[in-house]
Ligand code: C2E
Ligand code: CA
């Protein structure tokens with residue numbers, strides 16, 4: 179597991195981390211998720227994979243919390259997880275067994291995950307939401323965006339896709355980001371921007387009222403030991419507590 183810090187823009191402090199999986203392959207070296215998640219998604223393997231990711235992330239962030247560093251943790255889910263009727267109960271059992279406070283867990287889902295078999299996915303999301311877990315709409319703005327999902331689903335955050343944020347200097351991208359932030363806020367959602375690669379973008383997002391951000395400008399995704407080092411040394415490394423982001 180690698181973890182990328184998520185920064186609360188107003189306070190300039192870390193609010194949480196996103197768990198991003200990698201595969202240390204014995205012959206091929208470190209593989210990134212785009213190489214193996216789509217394969218796992220086409221088989222039943224995605225369910226045990228998600229469960230292993232959740233287990234490891236809860237364990238590692240639990241250790242951080244015992245050292246007095248309390249952060250939100252975001253985990254990515256796949257389409258198939260939402261379609262598995264046993265998924266929600268299993269995840270809740272894992273979190274409870276780890277003693278992890280559910281209100282500090284964020285689950286990220288993409289619009290495409292919700293599109294297919296909308297009814298079943300919705301039921302899973304509702305179960306997770308009712309248990310106190312926060313849900314985030316990932317990759318907002320690409321794919322089959324439907325504003326109806328933002329309106330109807332029990333979602334509390336939205337994450338603007340990095341393709342708009344990374345090329346912020348293009349006026350049209352900045353206009354899309356600004357409008358997405360406003361849309362999110364008007365729906366009562368907290369807004370995160372991903373793919374922030376420079377200071378000017380971070381500053382512009384802060385001025386636009388974007389709540390949180392992540393990207394190479396703050397930090398890449400790091401293994402837990404390096405994340406601890408980053409928390410000690412970086413200007414954003416002191417946790418924001420819960421600024422209500
Ligand atoms: P995502 O959820 O949109 O995650 C953000 C991706 O953008 C991560 O790539 C991250 O390392 C990368 N990124 C972050 N900041 C920047 C930046 O400033 N510039 C650029 N160019 N890229 C940035 P990663 O780790 O390769 O993950 C790719 C995708 O794989 C994720 O996209 C997510 O959809 C999926 N994924 C990762 N971990 C898991 C997992 O545990 N389960 C599932 N189902 N999917 C996962
Ligand atoms: Ca994500």
Ligand code: CA
Pocket residue numbers: 316317339340372
């Ligand atoms: Ca994305």
